[in-house]
């Protein structure tokens with residue numbers, strides 16, 4: 303049997319009185335592009351934040367390539383190859399698009415923002431950053447200020463910044479949200495291409511048609527619990543999954 307690249311065991315996260323995650327576990331084999339779905343408030347973002355180390359689980363373990371990383375800092379996890387793209391994109395507005403990518407690479411390597419700033423302007427780093435911008439399709443914006451970028455390009459910059467650390471596992475929190483259908487299609491194609499190139503991924507996405515198009519396997523959360531885990535088509539037809547979505551829509555309609 304193959305050792306999972308990422309393994310999450312019985313992770314529980316409380317925020318005050320709220321149980322955001324309750325004994326959630328799953329594993330990810332190298333090369334997978336896993337879809338993480340569930341109604342609003344299900345715990346999807348919290349799960350990615352627990353994997354990356356921004357949120358400390360109250361219980362449970364996280365393993366990367368067989369190594370227990372549960373208590374490591376986010377910087378240490380980045381150096382081991384874990385990257386997260388955020389739902390809300392916040393690049394540094396005081397520097398160009400390409401310098402944002404250089405900074406992300408330097409920060410991951412050195413664990414220090416100050417040292418990372420010193421790397422900005424170096425030829426080798428800039429060349430690599432330029433390649434990443436081309437890879438995600440925004441090379442034309444390299445010298446622009448992030449403030450001037452449309453949302454689609456900002457989302458691509460967020461992916462380029464995550465790629466700058468050479469991740470083994472890329473965690474994507476709704477990278478397609480807010481994009482028009484053409485932009486979403488292009489970014490989804492980019493993600494599939496990167497996955498085919500060897501980067502293992504977890505993708506949070508609320509458009510189920512899109513998820514079905516891109517992901518072979520799904521993990522479904524509802525109210526902090528895992529309610530399904532399996533092949534996409536079967537999982538989307540699972541009565542518990544259908545009920546979670548319909549129940550949530552009914553509740554939303556009442557409010």
Ligand SMILES: Nc1ncnc2c1ncn2[C@@H]1O[C@H](COP(=O)(O)OP(=O)(O)O)[C@@H](O)[C@H]1O
Pocket residue numbers: 317320321322340341342343344345346347348349
């Ligand atoms: N930092 C936080 N402090 C308090 N409650 C939080 C925090 N982050 C998330 N929650 C709560 O945890 C639950 C899961 O949230 P989240 O992981 O953001 O869900 P999703 O990404 O699936 O929409 C929600 O009830 C949310 O309000």
Ligand SMILES: [Mg+2]
Pocket residue numbers: 346347348389
């Ligand atoms: Mg979320």
